[in-house]
Amino acid sequence: DTxxxxxxxxLVTQMGNDKSIKCEQNLGHDTMYWYKxxxxxxxxxxxxxxxxxxxxxETVPNRFSPKSxxxxxxxxxxxxxxxxxxxxxxxxxxxxxxxxxxxxFFGQGTRLTVV
Amino acid sequence: xxxxxxxxxxxxxxxxxxxxxxxxxxxxxxxxxxWYQQFPGKGPALLIAIRPDVSEKKEGRFTISFNKSAKxxxxxxxxxxxxxxxxxFCAAGGGGTSYGKLTFGQGTILTVHP
Numbered sequence: 649d650t651x652x653x654x655x656x657x658x659l660v661t662q663m664g665n666d667k668s669i670k671c672e673q674n675l676g677h678d679t680m681y682w683y684k685x686x687x688x689x690x691x692x693x694x695x696x697x698x699x700x701x702x703x704x705x706e707t708v709p710n711r712f713s714p715k716s717x718x719x720x721x722x723x724x725x726x727x728x729x730x731x732x733x734x735x736x737x738x739x740x741x742x743x744x745x746x747x748x749x750x751x752x753f754f755g756q757g758t759r760l761t762v763v
Numbered sequence: 764x765x766x767x768x769x770x771x772x773x774x775x776x777x778x779x780x781x782x783x784x785x786x787x788x789x790x791x792x793x794x795x796x797x798w799y800q801q802f803p804g805k806g807p808a809l810l811i812a813i814r815p816d817v818s819e820k821k822e823g824r825f826t827i828s829f830n831k832s833a834k835x836x837x838x839x840x841x842x843x844x845x846x847x848x849x850x851x852f853c854a855a856g857g858g859g860t861s862y863g864k865l866t867f868g869q870g871t872i873l874t875v876h877p
Contacts, residue, residue: 652806679862679863681863681864688869689801689850689869689870690867690869690870691807691852691867691870692867693864693865693866696862696863696864698862703862704862704864738806738807740806742863744862744863750795750856750857750863751797751809751812752809752856752863752865753809754799754806754807754808755806756804756805756806757804757805757806
């Protein structure tokens with residue numbers, strides 16, 4: 649069983665379109681994240697949700713809107729896609745205590761290409 | 764204050780050699796220092812992690828050395844194998860209201876020649 653699964657794995661779309669990426673975790677974790685990996689492989693956090701509540705928003709354009717319908721799911725919707733949005737997006741989850749660092753489990757990634 | 768700096772950017776090692784990757788951090792509130800391994804087309808996977816109350820942690824061929832006063836930590840891969848060829852990321856987490864957020868280094872592409 650895949651611990652953190654995200655769909656689709658590949659997404660090719662035109663500029664200006666709206667697209668969504670879905671993520672599900674079966675680890676029973678209470679915190680989920682979206683990370684972005686750019687063309688230089690740099691990983692940077694975008695959002696974090698704890699018990700369905702947004703707790704971290706790292707100055708991401710408001711064209712990006714995460715939604716967490718329940719603790720096991722965190723989706724990412726992107727409006728008006730731009731060329732610069734091309735990247736690999738990773739969903740992750742962990743069980744955290746406030747202020748404490750802990751292991752994050754990552755999905756396989758969604759490679760988004762905007763043409 | 765949130766940066767984690769990693770070096771080298773790339774590393775080539777012969778089979779059986781030792782691979783060493785270094786990281787430095789600034790935020791003294793960090794309390795969790797993991798290393799992640801990423802293969803092409805896959806997500807990062809936890810390799811080994813350390814907390815600042817110990818100076819070294821070893822798991823098999825992988826060792827983390829941690830220097831709290833210098834705010835540095837490193838990954839040593841002993842007896843490096845071609846299967847170890849991957850991108851390695853150090854990270855730091857914890858402190859304040861981080862809720863498990865990880866701040867990653869820039870990554871090191873490791874190539875182990877047979």
